[in-house]
Each structure stands twice: as structure tokens, then as C-alpha cells.
Amino acid sequence: MKKIIVFASGGGSNFEVLYRAAQNKVFDGEIVLLVASKAGIGAAEKAARFGIPVFVGHGAELVAEVKKYKPDLICLAGYLKKVPSEILDICAVMNIHPALLPCFGGKGMYGHHVHEAVLKSGAEKSGATVHFVDCEYDSGRIIKQELVPVLPSDTPETLAARVLKVEHKIYPLCVKEFFERFK
Numbered sequence: 001m002k003k004i005i006v007f008a009s010g011g012g013s014n015f016e017v018l019y020r021a022a023q024n025k026v027f028d029g030e031i032v033l034l035v036a037s038k039a040g041i042g043a044a045e046k047a048a049r050f051g052i053p054v055f056v057g058h059g060a061e062l063v064a065e066v067k068k069y070k071p072d073l074i075c076l077a078g079y080l081k082k083v084p085s086e087i088l089d090i091c092a093v094m095n096i097h098p099a100l101l102p103c104f105g106g107k108g109m110y111g112h113h114v115h116e117a118v119l120k121s122g123a124e125k126s127g128a129t130v131h132f133v134d135c136e137y138d139s140g141r142i143i144k145q146e147l148v149p150v151l152p153s154d155t156p157e158t159l160a161a162r163v164l165k166v167e168h169k170i171y172p173l174c175v176k177e178f179f180e181r182f183k
């Protein structure tokens with residue numbers, strides 16, 4: 001079975017979706033560790049409930065902890081920090097972004113900032129993007145995108161909720177396809 005480490009900074013709905021997908025054998029892998037950017041975040045509470053160990057830390061300590069687990073894949077799920085390059089060197093890292101990259105990405109483009117920018121632009125579509133992570137923010141190769149409409153009545157919150165639904169749909173599929181391809 002493949003080993004997955006999830007990195008999160010927030011509530012952890014994508015983490016939970018990946019956990020449930022692993023439980024339901026959507027892919028042949030298990031989440032062996034949650035890396036949390038700080039203690040007490042929703043994702044860390046969820047991990048505790050699921051019996052998944054949580055690591056909080058950064059820099060050399062983080063690199064050492066990740067290496068211990070020998071992961072096959074790292075999934076960023078709302079992780080707001082940069083991943084150390086030593087980790088990118090040893091393992092494939094995916095991220096999910098709540099807009100259609102390459103637009104509305106990059107430093108500072110996270111959470112409501114993304115959806116505010118989409119609404120301000122007048123775009124008629126938004127969506128979710130799963131991509132590989134490289135050493136820049138939101139610039140790695142795109143794996144999958146799914147579109148949602150932007151409605152005239154949308155607020156950043158209503159748009160975020162519509163995008164989040166498709167995030168939850170496509171992220172487990174990307175993990176499944178990744179493991180099928182690199183068996």
C-alpha cells in the first residue's frame with residue numbers, strides 16, 4: 001500500500017476527503033502522517049480523531065520527519081507554507097488550488113483572496129486545479145482541472161463553496177490516477 005502524507009494549515013476538509021477515500025479504497029494508499037502548520041488547526045483535530053499522527057514543525061525537523069515515513073506521495077491540502085526543496089527532491093508533491101491556474105495563483109493568492117480576485121475580474125468560470133508542486137507558488141504542472149460557473153449573485157463565500165465541492169471530487173481521483181500510473 002502506498003504511503004501518503006498530507007500537509008494542511010486550515011480546517012482540513014480536503015484532508016478529510018482524502019482520508020475517507022483511502023478508507024473506502026478509492027486508491028490503494030493510506031495517510032500515514034498529517035503535517036500541520038500549527039497546533040490546534042481543524043485538520044490536526046481531525047487527524048487526532050482518525051488516529052493519524054500529527055507533526056507540527058518546519059525546516060530541517062520537518063524534512064527529517066517526512067523522510068522517516070518514506071512517503072510515495074505528499075498532498076498539500078490548504079498548506080500555506082513553502083515546502084522545503086529537500087522534500088521536493090525525494091517525493092512527488094501535489095497541491096489543490098481553488099481557481100483555474102495559471103490564473104489567480106501565486107504568492108498571496110489563497111482562501112478568500114482567490115475568489116475575490118476571480119469575482120473582480122468578471123470571469124464567467126472558475127474551478128479547481130490539482131497540480132504538482134515545484135519551488136514556486138502554484139506554478140507546477142497541472143494534473144486536473146474542473147470548472148464551475150461564476151454566477152452574477154456570487155459572493156466570495158458562495159463561489160468558494162461551489163469550488164470546494166469540485167475540489168473534493170477531483171483530489172481523490174488525482175491520487176488514484178497517480179498511483180495507477182506509477183505502480
Ligand code: GRF
Pocket residue numbers: 008009010011012013014015077078079096097098111164167
Ligand atoms: C482549499 O480551498 C484548497 O484549494 C486551498 O485551501 C483550501 C483548504 O481547505 N489550497 P480545507 O482546509 O481543505 O477545507
